[in-house]
Amino acid sequence: MGKLYVIGIGPGGIDHMSLKAQKAIEESNIIVGYTKYIEMVKPLLQNKEIFSTGMRGEENRCKEALDLSKDNVVSLISTGDSGIYGMAGLILEMRKDEEVHVIPGITAxxxxxxxxxxxxxxxxxxxxxxxxxxxxxxxxxxxxxxxxxxxxxxxxxxxxxxxxxxxxxxxxxxxxxxxxxxxxxxxxxxxxxxxxxxxxxxxxxxxxxxxxxxxxxxxxxxxxxxxxxxxxxxxxxxxxxx
Amino acid sequence: MGKLYVIGIGPGGIDHMSLKAQKAIEESNIIVGYTKYIEMVKPLLQNKEIFSTGMRGEENRCKEALDLSKDNVVSLISTGDSGIYGMAGLILEMRKDEEVHVIPGITAxxxxxxxxxxxxxxxxxxxxxxxxxxxxxxxxxxxxxxxxxxxxxxxxxxxxxxxxxxxxxxxxxxxxxxxxxxxxxxxxxxxxxxxxxxxxxxxxxxxxxxxxxxxxxxxxxxxxxxxxxxxxxxxxxxxxxx
CATH class of the missing domain: 3.30.950.10 (Tetrapyrrole methylase, C-terminal domain)
Known part of the structure; x- marks a missing residue:
C-alpha cells in the first residue's frame, strides 16, 4: 500500500522548503511535477523515478500521481503552498481511496x-x-x-x-x-x-x-x-x- | 557589525520551518522571542543566549532585538509568517540603520x-x-x-x-x-x-x-x-x- 504526498515546495529551491517536505521527498520513490519545479529540487532527487510534465494537463498529472500512489510512495510537487492555487484541491477532488497527505509550503x-x-x-x-x-x-x-x-x-x-x-x-x-x-x-x-x-x-x-x-x-x-x-x-x- | 533576522518559524516545531530559518538561527548568537515560541525550537538553541519574554510588550521586545543586533547576530522568532501579523512590520517601523532580514514562514x-x-x-x-x-x-x-x-x-x-x-x-x-x-x-x-x-x-x-x-x-x-x-x-x- 502506497501513499501520495502533495507538497508545496515554497518559492523555489531547497532553502525555503520545510524539513517535512524534504523528508517526504526523501521517503518517496516517485516524484511527479512540472519540469521546471522538478529542476528546482534536483539536489534531493538522486535515485528517484521522475515523472515530469508540461504546464498543461494538470488533471492528467493528478490522475497519474493518484494511480502511482497505490503501490508507491509518490510526491507530487508544486511551488508555493500546495493548498493555495496548488495541486491539493484537484487531488482531493479526484481521490477515490488513495492515502493522501497535504504538506503546506510558503505561499508566493x-x-x-x-x-x-x-x-x-x-x-x-x-x-x-x-x-x-x-x-x-x-x-x-x-x-x-x-x-x-x-x-x-x-x-x-x-x-x-x-x-x-x-x-x-x-x-x-x-x-x-x-x-x-x-x-x-x-x-x-x-x-x-x-x-x-x-x-x-x-x-x-x-x-x-x-x-x-x-x-x-x-x-x-x-x-x-x-x-x-x-x-x-x-x-x-x-x-x-x- | 551585527544583523537581525526576523524569522517566521511556521506552525511550530522544527519540521515545518524552512531550512533558511534554521540556518539563520544557527548563525545567530542571540535568540529573542516569546517564551512559548522559544520552547518550540529548543533543539536548535544549544549554546545560544536567549531573551524570552511574555506575550505583551512587543515594542520592548523589538527594541531589544534591534539594540542587540548592532553587535550581534540576532534572531527574533515568532510563529507563522513573520510578515503576516508577525514581527517584521514593527521591526521595520522602528528600525534606524540596523541590518534587518525578513525570513518568511508558513502562515497559520x-x-x-x-x-x-x-x-x-x-x-x-x-x-x-x-x-x-x-x-x-x-x-x-x-x-x-x-x-x-x-x-x-x-x-x-x-x-x-x-x-x-x-x-x-x-x-x-x-x-x-x-x-x-x-x-x-x-x-x-x-x-x-x-x-x-x-x-x-x-x-x-x-x-x-x-x-x-x-x-x-x-x-x-x-x-x-x-x-x-x-x-x-x-x-x-x-x-x-x-
Whole structure:
C-alpha cells in the first residue's frame, strides 16, 4: 500500500522548503511535477523515478500521481503552498481511496512580501487574475470589494498574453478606493534565481514590468515606504499596547 | 557589525520551518522571542543566549532585538509568517540603520488548511478579529465585504476573553451571503502538539469549540466536504483545461 504526498515546495529551491517536505521527498520513490519545479529540487532527487510534465494537463498529472500512489510512495510537487492555487484541491477532488497527505509550503505572497519588507502585516487577500476557471466579471468584483475593504491585495497570475489588460484594469478599480501615494510592489521570481523587486506608488504604477512570474502587492490605506521598504502597520494605532 | 533576522518559524516545531530559518538561527548568537515560541525550537538553541519574554510588550521586545543586533547576530522568532501579523512590520517601523532580514514562514491559515484538506484553493483572505489595534467596526466591514466577494475567509485571533461575541457576530454576517451548507473548519494548534480539527457546516457552527489558539476557515460558495475533507475547487469549472 502506497501513499501520495502533495507538497508545496515554497518559492523555489531547497532553502525555503520545510524539513517535512524534504523528508517526504526523501521517503518517496516517485516524484511527479512540472519540469521546471522538478529542476528546482534536483539536489534531493538522486535515485528517484521522475515523472515530469508540461504546464498543461494538470488533471492528467493528478490522475497519474493518484494511480502511482497505490503501490508507491509518490510526491507530487508544486511551488508555493500546495493548498493555495496548488495541486491539493484537484487531488482531493479526484481521490477515490488513495492515502493522501497535504504538506503546506510558503505561499508566493509571503515570499514576495519578505523581499520588499512587511506589506502583509494586516488583513490581506490573495486574488488570482487568471480567468481560465473564473469569469473575469467575478475577478473584478472581488478586486473592487477587497479595495473597498482596505485589504492589502496580492495579485497572483497578474498577467499573461491572453489577457494583457486585466492587471491595468484591476489597478484602476483599486485607485477608486485608495490614495495614489500608497505603495505597490512587483516581485518577480521571489526568493529564487532571477529575483527582481520594484516598489512604486499606485500613481506611478506601470504594468509593463509585470510578467507571469510576478506577484503584485498593493498596500492598504496605511501602508508606506520607509528606507526602500514597503511597510503596512499592524493596526491603526501603532502606539497602542498589545 | 551585527544583523537581525526576523524569522517566521511556521506552525511550530522544527519540521515545518524552512531550512533558511534554521540556518539563520544557527548563525545567530542571540535568540529573542516569546517564551512559548522559544520552547518550540529548543533543539536548535544549544549554546545560544536567549531573551524570552511574555506575550505583551512587543515594542520592548523589538527594541531589544534591534539594540542587540548592532553587535550581534540576532534572531527574533515568532510563529507563522513573520510578515503576516508577525514581527517584521514593527521591526521595520522602528528600525534606524540596523541590518534587518525578513525570513518568511508558513502562515497559520496555510497550516490549518493542510490539516483539513484544501480549503484555500481559490481567492482567499486573512482577517484578524483582534480589536487591540483595529476598530471592531472596520473588522466587521471587512468580514462583510469578504463574504460578499465570495472569498474563502480565514479568521485569525478568532476569540479572546475580552471579546467573546465577535466571532459569533462575524459568522452571522457571513451567513447573510453564503448558503448554510458550506463548510467551516476550526483548527486548533495546527501542525503542532495538541492539534484538533473540526469540520462542520455554517449552519451547525458553534463558537464554543473555538479558542485563541484556533484558526477558523469559512469556505466559499463552491466549497464542499468529501470523505471528511474540506475542498474548495480551483475555479468555477473543474472540467476546464488549464
Amino acid at each position: 505572497s509571503s515570499a514576495a512580501g519578505s523581499v520588499v519588507g512587511a506589506p502583509l502585516m494586516h488583513d490581506n487577500c490573495n486574488i488570482s487574475l487568471s480567468d481560465l476557471m473564473t469569469p473575469y466579471e467575478d475577478i473584478k468584483k472581488r478586486v473592487k470589494l477587497a479595495a473597498e475593504g482596505d485589504f492589502v491585495i496580492s495579485l497572483y497570475n497578474p498577467k499573461s498574453k491572453g489577457r494583457p489588460h486585466y492587471l491595468k484594469e484591476c489597478i484602476e478599480i483599486i485607485k477608486e478606493y485608495r490614495k495614489e501615494d500608497i505603495p505597490v510592489a512587483v516581485v518577480k521570481n521571489a526568493l529564487r534565481e532571477g529575483e527582481e523587486a520594484t516598489i512604486v506608488t499606485l500613481k506611478d504604477f506601470n504594468d509593463e514590468i509585470v510578467d507571469m512570474f510576478s506577484i503584485v502587492i498593493v498596500g492598504n490605506s496605511k501602508s508606506y515606504i520607509k528606507d526602500g521598504r514597503f511597510i503596512t502597520p499592524r493596526g491603526y494605532n501603532i502606539r497602542g499596547e498589545e | 491559515s496555510s497550516a490549518a488548511g493542510s490539516v483539513v484538506g484544501a480549503p484555500l484553493m481559490h481567492d482567499n483572505c486573512n482577517i484578524s478579529l483582534s480589536d487591540l489595534m483595529t476598530p471592531y467596526e472596520d473588522i466587521k466591514k471587512r468580514v462583510k465585504l469578504a463574504a460578499e466577494g465570495d472569498f474563502v475567509i480565514s479568521l485569525y485571533n478568532p476569540k479572546s476573553k475580552g471579546r467573546p461575541h465577535y466571532l459569533k457576530e462575524c459568522i452571522e454576517i457571513i451567513k447573510e451571503y453564503r448558503k448554510e451548507d458550506i463548510p467551516v473548519a476550526v483548527v486548533k494548534n495546527a501542525l503542532r502538539e495538541g492539534e484538533e480539527a473540526t469540520i462542520v457546516t455554517l449552519k451547525d457552527f458553534n463558537d464554543e469549540i473555538v479558542d485563541m489558539f484556533s484558526i477558523v476557515i469559512v469556505g466559499n460558495s463552491k466549497s464542499y466536504i468529501k470523505d471528511g475533507r474540506f475542498i474548495t475547487p480551483r475555479g468555477y469549472n473543474i472540467r476546464g483545461e488549464e
